[in-house]
Amino acid sequence: xxxxxxxxxxxxxxxxxxxxxxxxxxxxxxHGMVRYAPFAADNIPVKxxxxxxxxxxxxxxxxxxxxxxxxxxxxxxxxxxGPNALYATCAIEQAxxxxxxxxxxxxxxxxxxxxxxxxxxxxxxxTLNRMHQVGVMRCAPLGVVASIAGTVQFNLVAHLKILxxxxxxxxxxxxxxxxxxxxxxxxxxGRQKRMLVVGAEDGNFDAILPFASMRALSINPDPDTAxxxxxxxRDGFVGTGGGTGLVLESEEEVMRxxxxxxxEVLGWGQASDGHxxxxxxxxxxxxxxxxxxxxxxxxxxxxxxxxxxxxxTSTPIGDASECKALRAxxxxxxxxxxxxxxxxxxxxxxxLAGAMETAFCALAIRRGFIPGSAHIAELDPACExxxxxxxxxxxxxxxxxxxxxxxxxxxxxxxxxxxR
Amino acid sequence: xxxxxxxxxxxxKSLPKSPETFSAEEEAALRESLRRCxxxxxxxxxxxxxxxxxxxxxxxxxxxxxxFVEPDLRPRLAATDSDxxxxxxxxxxxxxxMMEIVMLVEEVSKTQIANDxxxxxxxxxxxxAFVDARARGLPPPPAAKGYDxxxxxxxMPIQPPFLFLxxxxxxxTKATASYRITGQEFFLQGHFKGNPxxxxxxxxxxxxxxxxxxxxxxxxxxxxxxxxxxxxxxxSTDGVRCHRVCKPGDVLSLTLKPKRVKAPxxxxxxxxxxxxEKAVIAEEITxxxxxxxAPSPEPAVQS
Numbered sequence: 001x002x003x004x005x006x007x008x009x010x011x012x013x014x015x016x017x018x019x020x021x022x023x024x025x026x027x028x029x030x031h032g033m034v035r036y037a038p039f040a041a042d043n044i045p046v047k048x049x050x051x052x053x054x055x056x057x058x059x060x061x062x063x064x065x066x067x068x069x070x071x072x073x074x075x076x077x078x079x080x081x082g083p084n085a086l087y088a089t090c091a092i093e094q095a096x097x098x099x100x101x102x103x104x105x106x107x108x109x110x111x112x113x114x115x116x117x118x119x120x121x122x123x124x125x126x127t128l129n130r131m132h133q134v135g136v137m138r139c140a141p142l143g144v145v146a147s148i149a150g151t152v153q154f155n156l157v158a159h160l161k162i163l164x165x166x167x168x169x170x171x172x173x174x175x176x177x178x179x180x181x182x183x184x185x186x187x188x189x190g191r192q193k194r195m196l197v198v199g200a201e202d203g204n205f206d207a208i209l210p211f212a213s214m215r216a217l218s219i220n221p222d223p224d225t226a227x228x229x230x231x232x233x234r235d236g237f238v239g240t241g242g243g244t245g246l247v248l249e250s251e252e253e254v255m256r257x258x259x260x261x262x263x264e265v266l267g268w269g270q271a272s273d274g275h276x277x278x279x280x281x282x283x284x285x286x287x288x289x290x291x292x293x294x295x296x297x298x299x300x301x302x303x304x305x306x307x308x309x310x311x312x313t314s315t316p317i318g319d320a321s322e323c324k325a326l327r328a329x330x331x332x333x334x335x336x337x338x339x340x341x342x343x344x345x346x347x348x349x350x351x352l353a354g355a356m357e358t359a360f361c362a363l364a365i366r367r368g369f370i371p372g373s374a375h376i377a378e379l380d381p382a383c384e385x386x387x388x389x390x391x392x393x394x395x396x397x398x399x400x401x402x403x404x405x406x407x408x409x410x411x412x413x414x415x416x417x418x419x420r
Numbered sequence: 421x422x423x424x425x426x427x428x429x430x431x432x433k434s435l436p437k438s439p440e441t442f443s444a445e446e447e448a449a450l451r452e453s454l455r456r457c458x459x460x461x462x463x464x465x466x467x468x469x470x471x472x473x474x475x476x477x478x479x480x481x482x483x484x485x486x487x488f489v490e491p492d493l494r495p496r497l498a499a500t501d502s503d504x505x506x507x508x509x510x511x512x513x514x515x516x517x518m519m520e521i522v523m524l525v526e527e528v529s530k531t532q533i534a535n536d537x538x539x540x541x542x543x544x545x546x547x548x549a550f551v552d553a554r555a556r557g558l559p560p561p562p563a564a565k566g567y568d569x570x571x572x573x574x575x576m577p578i579q580p581p582f583l584f585l586x587x588x589x590x591x592x593t594k595a596t597a598s599y600r601i602t603g604q605e606f607f608l609q610g611h612f613k614g615n616p617x618x619x620x621x622x623x624x625x626x627x628x629x630x631x632x633x634x635x636x637x638x639x640x641x642x643x644x645x646x647x648x649x650x651x652x653x654x655x656s657t658d659g660v661r662c663h664r665v666c667k668p669g670d671v672l673s674l675t676l677k678p679k680r681v682k683a684p685x686x687x688x689x690x691x692x693x694x695x696x697e698k699a700v701i702a703e704e705i706t707x708x709x710x711x712x713x714a715p716s717p718e719p720a721v722q723s
Contacts, residue, residue, distance in 0.1 A: 063456070076517070138527065141519040 004187045005254050005261035005419055008101070008247035009359040010094025012087040014050035014203075014240045015345050017068070018094060023363055026371040027392050031345045033223035033238055038205045046212050047221040050240035050347030052203060057083035060126060077159060080142040082120025085155040087243030088200035092156060095196070095245035100259055103161070110193040112165030114183045115153035116175030116351040117199070122206035123147035152200050152243075164192050170351075173311070174270075174406030175199065177354025180246065181268035181412055187250050195248045199355030203241015207350075211239065214278060216315060227348075228375035229312035229319050229341035230383050237313040240347030244356040261419040262362035266300065266399070269293025273409025280318045280405060284325025287311070287403060287411040291329045294401065294413035302333040306398025307370050307389075309357045311405045312341035313348045320382040322403065327385055338389040338397070340373035354404040358414055361400045365418050370397045442469045453527055457483040465528045474555035477529060478548050484524045485544065488517050501691070503545030504594075504675055510696070511544075529555055540564070549593065564591035565637070572597075575636050576629070577649045581606055584626035585674075588633050595634040595676045599626055603668030618666040623700045627690035628654050630676045631707045635686060642683065644714050651710030655685065659703025670694045676705070684708045 011018060014032025015025035024030070032050040038058075039047050056066035062078035071090045078086070096106060105111065127143030140146075145154055150168045157166045165186055169178040176199025183195035201207060211217050218236035220226040227238040254261055271289035273281040280287070295301060308326065312319045319341075327334050342360050343349075349356050364371060372392040379388060400416045447466060454462045461483020468476035482497050489497065489511050496505060507513050513521070522533050525547070531554040533541075540563035541547045549561045566589045567575070576583060588597035601618050608616035635647040666672060672692050679687045686707045692700040 076514070079516075079520075137532070138523060141516055141523070 001188050002190060003251040004184050004248055004265045005251065006246055006263050006265060006359075006362045006416070007249045007254060007259050007261045008095040008097070008099025008245075009262060009362055010091040010096075010098060010245040011242070011356070011359065012052055012055070012091045013242040013244065013346055013349075013356060014052060017052075017054060017090075019098070019363060022360070023367055025345060026342065026360060026364070027369055029345060029372055029374040029392060031223070031227070031374060032240065033226055033347060035221065035223060039209075044209070044212070045219045046209065046217045048218065048223050048226040048238050049203065049208055050227070050238055052087060052242045055083070055086070057086065057202075058204065077155070079140070080145045080151075081155050082123050082146050082151055083202040083204060083241065084117045084120055084200040084243065085146070085152050087241065088115065088117070088152045088156060088198045088245065089159060089243075091200070091243035092160070092196055092198050092245030095247050096160075099247040099249070100257070101247065105194070106196070107161035107163055109163045111162065111196070112183070112186060112192045112194075113153060113157055113160065113162045113196040113198070114165070114167060114169065114179035115156060115198040115200070116169045116179045116355065117149065117152040117201055118170070118172065118175070118207070118351050119149040119151055120147045120202050120207075121210070122202060122204060125206060152198055156196075156198060160196070162196070165195075171408065171410040171412075172406035173313075173348070173350050173353050174404045174410040174412045175351035175354065176244070176356070177268075177358070177402070177404035177412035177414055178270070178410070180248075180265075180355060180358055180414055181270065183248050184265050184268055184414075187248060193250045193253050197246045197248060197355055198243060199349070199352040200243035201241040201350050201352045203239060203349070207241060208239030211237075218314060225375055225377070227314045227344050228377070229310065229314045229344050230323075230373055230380055230388050231314075231376045232378045232380040234314045234316060234319065234380070236315055237343065238347035240349050240352075242349065242352060242356070244352060244359050246355060246359055246362070263365045263400075263416040264419050266415040266417050267294060267297030268412065268414045269295070269297050270410070270412045272411065275409050278407050280321040281409060282317070282321055282324075284321040284323075284328070286409050287322060287405055287413075288325035288328045290411035290413045291325065291401060291403065294415050295329075298399075298415035298417075300399055300415065302330045302337065304399050305330070305333065305337045305401055306396070307338045307340075307361070307364070307400045309361050309371075309400065309402045310339055310341045311353070311403040313343050314341070318405070319380070322405075323382050323386060330386075334385050335387055337387060338370050338393070339386050340371055340389045342371050344374035344376075345371075354402070354412065354414070357404070358402050358416070361397070361402050361416050364397050365400060365416060368396050369394050442466075450528065453524060454483070456487045458486060461486070468528065469530075472555075474552050477551055477555060480528050481525060481544070481548055481551060484521055484528075485511065488513060488521055497544070503543060503548065505544045506542055507544065507547075508542075525551060531555065545594070546591075562592050564589045564594070567633075567637075572633065576633060577652070578629055578632065583629065584622065584672075585629055585633060588630065590634055590637040593677065595630050595637070597626075597630045597633070597674045599672045599674065601666060601668045601670050601672065608668070616668055618670070618672075620660075620662050620700065623662070623666065623672070623692055624657060624660065624702060624705070626672065627674055627676060627688075627692065627700070627702055627705055628707065630674050630690070631686060631688050631705060634676060634678065634688075635681075635707065635709055642711055645711035646714045647709050648712040651708075651712070653708050655706040655708045657702055657705045659701070661701045662699070663701070664694060664697050664699040666694060666699055672699065679704070683711050
């Protein structure tokens with residue numbers, strides 16, 4: 001079975017718009033939260049999000065958006081994009097350049113693209129409002145393409161002239177881990193030589209605030225403490241958007257092109273809670289099962305693990321159930337294996353989360369550090385027995401497990417190893 | 421059809437020709453919709469909506485196109501021959517951008533353009549003529565009809581090796597055709613020695629042939645009469661300028677517009693381009709023609 005390597009990564013995130021900035025934020029535990037002006041109204045209890053910097057995408061028409069250098073998109077490209085597809089485009093362009101791929105390496109039948117986003121609620125709402133108020137034939141012709149859940153792959157496949165496999169994944173906060181897992185399969189099964197994987201979200205008013213009424217969002221108004229996975233006082237997640245791109249390649253391609261990979265993707269696994277539409281299983285049943293399957297697929301055991309990038313979003317129920325699952329899976333190694341949630345820094349990227357955090361892990365493996373879990377003032381007793389890393393360590397993380405869980409109780413785990 | 425209260429019908433619905441009143445809210449909405457267009461286009465749109473005078477519409481249509489085409493192509497919209505610009509080939513717009521343009525044109529002109537009508541509109545001039553007819557409450561101009569090489573051969577009294585039309589398109593206001601210089605044309609052997617160049621006289625001949633085709637394509641000149649195929653001859657030409665040497669491999673794009681057609685004379689203005697480059701301009705090309713009785717109608721095989 002062909003081995004699969006990560007050869008390029010790219011970021012548009014709340015903690016940096018390139019790998020260098022992201023690494024600094026992860027090492028120094030600099031977070032991306034702000035008090036968000038659009039949430040200022042008294043009837044909005046949520047005050048903090050982690051916005052993407054340097055882009056301005058709130059204007060109704062894409063032509064009015066502000067896009068920082070060096071990115072340049074033509075009107076013909078932008079008109080079919082929500083903010084998510086814009087961020088995704090910039091992130092995957094970084095990843096492609098990082099992997100030293102030429103356009104012909106990207107546009108061929110052996111290269112595919114899997115993406116994940118929840119769509120662009122803001123554009124959908126604008127389109128429907130205009131349809132009702134102005135007329136059916138007066139809506140932006142590409143309003144549908146720009147807003148529905150497949151928008152990121154629609155745009156990227158056309159933009160990059162992808163000729164291989166392409167589709168999108170829609171399992172909420174597990175989506176881009178699903179994309180990565182199935183992209184791994186495409187290469188491992190010999191169907192594709194190279195896969196681009198992208199997760200992206202708008203992370204704006206309309207994308208984040210609908211989570212408020214289910215009381216999933218932190219109402220802590222302090223950007224420095226609002227997102228604090230594993231802390232006893234955590235009260236919900238902080239929303240974020242952006243995009244992350246990864247390039248996955250077969251060993252044969254890595255050798256042929258003479259490129260140094262970030263890490264090897266050893267395997268992945270998934271399992272479902274079969275429990276609740278939106279609440280994690282209290283014992284982390286599905287997540288534990290997904291972790292075991294991922295380890296088995298990777299041919300490793302908990303003894304081999306050095307670091308777990310937890311899903312932990314800073315919700316009271318979710319973090320606690322993940323701790324139970326981790327203890328159950330890690331067993332006697334629970335006290336040793338480092339665990340952290342980088343969502344303390346980035347906020348929760350929803351469909352973006354899995355790809356973003358896998359790319360963080362790849363970066364940590366290459367650059368030799370283990371990101372800490374920030375903002376823990378008092379560790380929740382629910383974390384007892386786990387090695388929750390509270391400061392970044394300068395050390396090779398070794399073999400890494402990345403966890404993601406989404407609505408419907410979908411759980412996906414991915415295993416990475418330093419390339420060798 | 422009465423011109424007083426309805427201008428046109430669309431899928432059974434009557435639309436007002438122009439609103440009796442044009443409220444401040446409507447003006448604000450129109451300005452918002454056109455905010456990326458030139459001030460000139462915005463003012464023309466408002467003037468149209470206030471007065472209902474369709475003479476304002478061409479400026480609006482040009483302004484809407486300007487907003488969507490790449491900046492380096494915008495000067496072409498101001499050129500005198502901009503009506504000939506093809507939306508896709510010359511202006512580089514795709515069908516989705518065309519939808520955006522149509523939406524704005526519909527909004528300003530308070531008309532609707534159905535999908536099958538839209539498919540007939542290939543040039544800026546087509547669109548202007550269509551919208552103008554709509555705004556005046558007239559039926560849309562007949563769509564251009566295309567003829568392939570077999571259809572051209574069948575209709576033309578002129579035949580190879582002296583026929584210089586590969587295919588043609590004819591509407592009430594214009595005829596276009598193309599001819600690819602193959603290099604096998606007999607006269608190129610001597611024009612010039614070792615350097616085949618399409619003679620200017622033959623380029624004018626090609627424009628004249630397109631005039632013949634236009635007359636024979638059957639647009640009625642007089643009720644009950646048609647142009648006799650054997651009656652058409654070259655009469656005169658004036659204001660001829662050659663801008664470019666044309667050689668084997670070049671594809672000549674011929675355009676001919678009727679200025680006056682009344683038996684026995686048909687006066688046209690003509691031009692030939694190769695790609696985007698001007699090759700020949702003829703301010704006037706005049707043909708003489710005669711009318712014969714139209715063949716008695718045989719509905720089963722006619723048309």
